[in-house]
Amino acid sequence: MRIFSANSNKGVGIFKVALFTSFIYSMNPWFLWSLGNYSVILSVVLFLFTLFYGKELYLINEKRLLSFFILVILHIYLLLIKSDVTILTIIFSILNICVFGFIIFSRDVCRIVSLQFMAKLLACISLVSILGLILFFLGFNFSPSVVDYNDGQYEYYNYYFF
Structure with a gap:
């Protein structure tokens, strides 16, 4: 049984990549430190592309609207209790709301397919x-690189594999 048309299959593919980008960014890996919050912009742009390829990937109902409203209230609360709020903090908070909004309003089938894709990709990694x-335990020497974050505040050896 085909749930999505040919165009929405492209939408599902883009949705998978956008969700995986958001997932990897949430783990804060060392190779994304230089990007800062800009990978959130990439995720939002990719999620916006899914709207062009398949609007049927999303479903809006009362339950999902309530979840989204609670998320918005949470972000507003976090902005209110934070002492050093800048315009960039507000912009990236809005972008994070957009990313989670796309995830909340996506259809269950789309999320299931995307999570299966992420599970397989993480299994390969x-x-x-x-x-x-x-x-490494058998004695092979992988020369690590020294990773420096925040001008020497965090410094450690990165062995790439683990």
């Missing part, structure tokens, strides 16, 4: 990581 860890 974990496989490479565990093989690298096993080789």
Whole structure:
């Protein structure tokens, strides 16, 4: 049974990439530190592309509107209790609301397909990581790089695999 048309399959593919980008960004990996919050902009742009390829990927009902409203209230509260709010903080908070809004309003089938995609991709990443860890324990030397974050506040050795 086909749930989506040919155009919305492109939409589902873009949705998968946007969701994976948001997921990876939420883990704050070292290779995205230089981007800062700009990967949120990438996620929002990708989610906006899904609107062009398949508006049927999204469903708006009362339950989802309530969830979205609670999310907006939470972000407003977080902005109110924060002492050093700048215009960029407000903009990126709005972009985060947009990202979570796209996720909240997406259809269940689209989220299931996307999460299965993410699980398979993370399994592949974990496989490479565990093989690298096993080789490291067997004595293979992977020369690490020194990662410096926030002008020397955080400094550690990055072994790439684990």
